Amino acid sequence: MRLLEERIVKDGEVKEGGILKVGAFLNQQMDVALFEEMAKEFRRLFDGCGVNKILTIEASGIGIACMTAQAFGCPALFAKKGRTSNLSADVYTAQVESFTHGGVSEIMVSKDYLGPGDRVLIVDDFLANGAALNGLIKLVRDSGATLVGAGIAIEKAFQPGGDLIRASGVRVESLARIKSMSPEGGIEFC
Amino acid sequence: MRLLEERIVKDGEVKEGGILKVGAFLNQQMDVALFEEMAKEFRRLFDGCGVNKILTIEASGIGIACMTAQAFGCPALFAKKGRTSNLSADVYTAQVESFTHGGVSEIMVSKDYLGPGDRVLIVDDFLANGAALNGLIKLVRDSGATLVGAGIAIEKAFQPGGDLIRASGVRVESLARIKSMSPEGGIEFC
Numbered sequence: 001m002r003l004l005e006e007r008i009v010k011d012g013e014v015k016e017g018g019i020l021k022v023g024a025f026l027n028q029q030m031d032v033a034l035f036e037e038m039a040k041e042f043r044r045l046f047d048g049c050g051v052n053k054i055l056t057i058e059a060s061g062i063g064i065a066c067m068t069a070q071a072f073g074c075p076a077l078f079a080k081k082g083r084t085s086n087l088s089a090d091v092y093t094a095q096v097e098s099f100t101h102g103g104v105s106e107i108m109v110s111k112d113y114l115g116p117g118d119r120v121l122i123v124d125d126f127l128a129n130g131a132a133l134n135g136l137i138k139l140v141r142d143s144g145a146t147l148v149g150a151g152i153a154i155e156k157a158f159q160p161g162g163d164l165i166r167a168s169g170v171r172v173e174s175l176a177r178i179k180s181m182s183p184e185g186g187i188e189f190c
Numbered sequence: 191m192r193l194l195e196e197r198i199v200k201d202g203e204v205k206e207g208g209i210l211k212v213g214a215f216l217n218q219q220m221d222v223a224l225f226e227e228m229a230k231e232f233r234r235l236f237d238g239c240g241v242n243k244i245l246t247i248e249a250s251g252i253g254i255a256c257m258t259a260q261a262f263g264c265p266a267l268f269a270k271k272g273r274t275s276n277l278s279a280d281v282y283t284a285q286v287e288s289f290t291h292g293g294v295s296e297i298m299v300s301k302d303y304l305g306p307g308d309r310v311l312i313v314d315d316f317l318a319n320g321a322a323l324n325g326l327i328k329l330v331r332d333s334g335a336t337l338v339g340a341g342i343a344i345e346k347a348f349q350p351g352g353d354l355i356r357a358s359g360v361r362v363e364s365l366a367r368i369k370s371m372s373p374e375g376g377i378e379f380c
Binding site: 023024025028029030031032033035036058059062063065066067069070073075076077078080109110112113 | 213214215218219220221222223225226248249252253255256257259260263265266267268270299300302303
């Protein structure tokens with residue numbers, strides 16, 4: 001998606017250690033006009049697939065998920081990291097290793113909100129090693145819902161997650177796929 | 191806001207210990223069509239105030255913040271809890287006590303995204319003792335931005351946060367104000 005690629009080049013910052021900072025427009029400050037365009041593109045890509053629920057993981061996927069839900073006319077749902085007192089005891093869970101925080105965390109979604117009647121599009125801001133996406137896929141499968149596919153804003157295509165998950169049979173559509181990046185050389189898209 | 195009050199009565203669950211579960215439509219599963227109506231109401235209430243940024247706190251405020259940002263035609267921004275590797279070192283911080291998690295956490299927002307040029311509307315899903323809202327107000331004040339006010343989905347008006355913050359001179363508009371609630375007696379609005 002040209003609009004997103006151009007924005008990454010304009011306002012993204014490549015840091016050492018494979019980190020791309022896009023907090024200016026994607027995952028801390030959120031340009032919702034851009035999100036609307038991204039949501040329309042997800043709608044175009046997954047049109048006719050009967051999507052009736054958008055699933056993401058807190059926190060940075062939530063904005064994109066809400067705008068995508070608006071485009072599909074369905075609810076959005078986010079998996080939580082760790083247990084809180086206002087979450088039902090009856091949850092689907094998965095283990096996810098965090099790239100940005102380090103360590104392993106448990107993600108979970110209430111059984112009340114995901115089940116066999118759902119046709120789920122997973123959305124997230126980043127796909128790199130695939131840890132978060134694999135966790136979300138497990139939640140969908142455990143619930144008996146149908147996984148339609150995954151819509152990702154930015155895929156680090158030089159990391160193996162996307163290809164491995166596609167090879168497992170899941171449809172993954174990424175709006176911007178980064179082939180390589182470095183603080184000196186900038187960003188090259190696929 | 192009648193639409194929200196009706197939805198709270200229909201799909202909310204009052205638990206022991208002053209907990210209102212609204213995960214079915216507000217803070218885990220998110221009814222974005224409802225959020226659109228809430229956002230329109232915030233726009234109506236704060237119209238003409240020059241709002242150019244919506245600020246919230248992760249995670250459950252983000253969806254409402256994005257829809258509100260769409261209604262105002264401005265970006266949304268969320269404060270993070272705890273430090274991560276992809277957040278700038280240069281941040282405004284505040285201490286916030288959590289009602290649902292217990293304990294105190296540090297919230298922060300990058301200095302890159304909040305400053306003297308901003309006219310900020312804070313939005314959040316709940317207002318009870320005011321801990322999160324006070325933390326967000328501190329971030330806005332420390333940044334030199336102008337605080338226009340706060341738009342809250344559900345205020346537990348039987349807890350002191352809202353009145354204390356209003357008494358300090360901040361305009362707080364809550365779409366549903368709960369006067370009392372109990373598992374046996376149900377919910378009474380102000």
